[in-house]
Amino acid sequence: MRWSSPYVGRRPLFEEILGLPAHPLIIHAAVVFTPLAAVLSLVYAVVPRWRARISWAVAASAVIAPLSVLAARQSGLALEERLYHGRLPEGEFGQKIMEHSGFANPLLFSTAGMGVAALALVFGAERLGKVPAAVLSGVTVVLALVAGFYVFRAGHSGAEAVWSF
Numbered sequence: 001m002r003w004s005s006p007y008v009g010r011r012p013l014f015e016e017i018l019g020l021p022a023h024p025l026i027i028h029a030a031v032v033f034t035p036l037a038a039v040l041s042l043v044y045a046v047v048p049r050w051r052a053r054i055s056w057a058v059a060a061s062a063v064i065a066p067l068s069v070l071a072a073r074q075s076g077l078a079l080e081e082r083l084y085h086g087r088l089p090e091g092e093f094g095q096k097i098m099e100h101s102g103f104a105n106p107l108l109f110s111t112a113g114m115g116v117a118a119l120a121l122v123f124g125a126e127r128l129g130k131v132p133a134a135v136l137s138g139v140t141v142v143l144a145l146v147a148g149f150y151v152f153r154a155g156h157s158g159a160e161a162v163w164s165f
Contacts, residue, residue, distance in 0.1 A: 014075035015082055023075040027158070029068035034111055034151040037061035038144040041118040045137035045144075055122050062115035062122070065147075069111045073104040096161035103154035110150050114143035 014022045037058075044051055044058045080088070080101065088094040117140040125133040 013078070014071060015078040021075075021079050021082070023072065023079040026068070026075045027072045027155070030065070030072040030107075031151065031155050033061060033065040033068045034107070034147055037065035037111070037114065037118070038148040038151075041114055041121075041140050041144045044118065044121060045140045051122075051125075058118050059122050062118040066108065066112040066115045069108050069151075073108055076101060076104060093161070096157065096164070100154065100157040100161050103150055103157060107147065107150035107154050110143055110147040114140065114147045117143050 014026065016022055017025050040054055040058045040061050044054055080097070088097055117136060121133070121136050121140050125136065128136065
């Protein structure tokens, strides 16, 4: 299978950490911070009495989660280039890698959207009024669920690709 890599001809930034492939190390941040951000955003959106207590955690996780997903995506691209040089293996294993990497962009976009919505809710809900704040809360809930879905799918498909052979 041919695919186009943005890293052809140059050394990727996210390729190694202390001589080890970066992707298996970096993904743990995405796997921890994305569900954490999703749960915190959900709680913030639907339990107004907890907002004052968790606003700092929502804001922090809304920034950290998308950055960790971006780093996981970039390190995954670097790992693919390092191992396969633009040509994925044939057969079931190559298909599993393609399936896994196919979740990177939806996960990144949904996590970034959730982060933006959560930050808007934390820093703007009181100024918006009840109806716009309720709509923003609903958007935050939907994006948190979508991000949770994609982090599960990406993680599960990656584990299947690695551990099924």
